[in-house]
Amino acid sequence: MFDFHVVGGAVLRTLIDDSRPDIVDTVRSAYLTHYDGDSVNPNSYFLRFPDKPDARIIALPAHLGGDYGVSGIKWIASYPRNIERNIPRASATLLLNDYETGYPFACLEASQISAARTAASAVLGALELAGGPTATRICLVGAGVIARNIAEFLAAQSWSVDSFVVHDRDVSYASSLTRRIGELGYRAEQEDSYERAAADADVVVFATTAPEPWVTRADAFAPGQTVLNISLRDLGPDVVAGAQNILDDVDHCLTANTSPHLAEQQLGNRDFIDGTLAQVLRGEITPARDRPRIFSPFGLGVLDLAVGQRLYQQAVDKGLAVSVPDFFGETQRWN
Structure with a gap:
């Protein structure tokens, strides 16, 4: 004892x-x-x-x-x-x-x-929402410790990915993560433009230190794209409102001015929330095909x-x- x-x-x-x-x-x-x-x-x-x-x-x-x-x-x-x-x-x-x-x-x-459980949660969300461990293109926005761990967990889960693209405001960080992804056996490139990096990506991963939304256009993502909102504050309320929203825990995620919390404040309701990842795991919710799919894990x-x-x-x-x-x-x- x-x-x-x-x-x-x-x-x-x-x-x-x-x-x-x-x-x-x-x-x-x-x-x-x-x-x-x-x-x-x-x-x-x-x-x-x-x-x-x-x-x-x-x-x-x-x-x-x-x-x-x-x-x-x-x-x-x-x-x-x-x-x-x-x-x-x-x-x-x-x-x-x-x-x-x-x-x-x-x-x-x-x-x-913390980094491992965050990366594991992200990879699990990607697996369930994208429908399998396969992607033509994965975009990593933010090239820090969390993004590196997510790439390592994707590799450990034997994801089949044609290419990764990395975007970070600091070119040296993007270069370091691009090199690390290459060491994991994948083709990777870095892109200075976020718009070009995210275009046509099956999965877009946000792992930044952004304190407030900077991706704000309502049509920022296409139907069927899977968005991992790991850093929680990159996406504007209009982006969130137009997507299928899967959280890890509704009450926890709707605090601290996260993107879903800002959407709740703007809309005045929680109708835009579809449910939790556990409900997807249990087969109670089916990933949408007619909207972008956003997974926002607050981190439990x-x-x-x-x-x-x-x-x-x-x-x-x-x-x-x-x-x-x-x-x-x-x-x-x-x-």
Whole structure:
């Protein structure tokens, strides 16, 4: 009961590299467990700073039941200006708690976990909405850590893709991601123009740090295109209103001025929302052919718990977790 382990980012990266398909399956299972009501996933809490309006640290507490039986919290900082220093935008830790006693049993470096569960969610959404692991052209908008992870998860899922195109305002970032995609065995090119990059793409992935919509034309996407709205704030309300909208959780996604939240504010209703990815997984919703399909995952704490618990157990089993003896000062009420 009183064991406590720490799992660092280098270990987690190795474990993730070896288990991406399993992580996608874990995310699928966690979504369905959440949809079945066997979870507690409160709203995220945002810590903001008056002199750093673009920065925030977010607390994501959650509990996931079913086959998991774990509680915990992810504490993740998002500092977009970090990229100017060539360091990742996000840093995070994940604390896992035993459901029976409430005692924490592990602390994990969580930026790797967060990126992995985000990428797994994106790839799962693409698979379900596009109808299979095949695309003629995939456009990646934003060439950071999340986009790199999405490309790696697509490759791990053996997607058949004729070509990738990468767009980023920073040409050097686009070049780095294009090179990485080539290392994964795909043909890739970079494109300075977003419009040319997204044109004729089967799947368009937004993984930027944009604070507000910049893709605003109502006809920005064609019927049948799959749009992964991973960064949540690139698309204007008119774009969202004209599409089939699949979210990971309706109430969570309609907060914090996400693109769907802005659409709700403009339209005054939620009629434009078609449902959740779990409903697509269950066959309750069919991907549209007459409209663009937009998947907007807010990012649920239950996903961090599911993936974190899996990786923690792998680390312990392989002797890669660092034990912290006597972490708890008292383990009995009375001696």
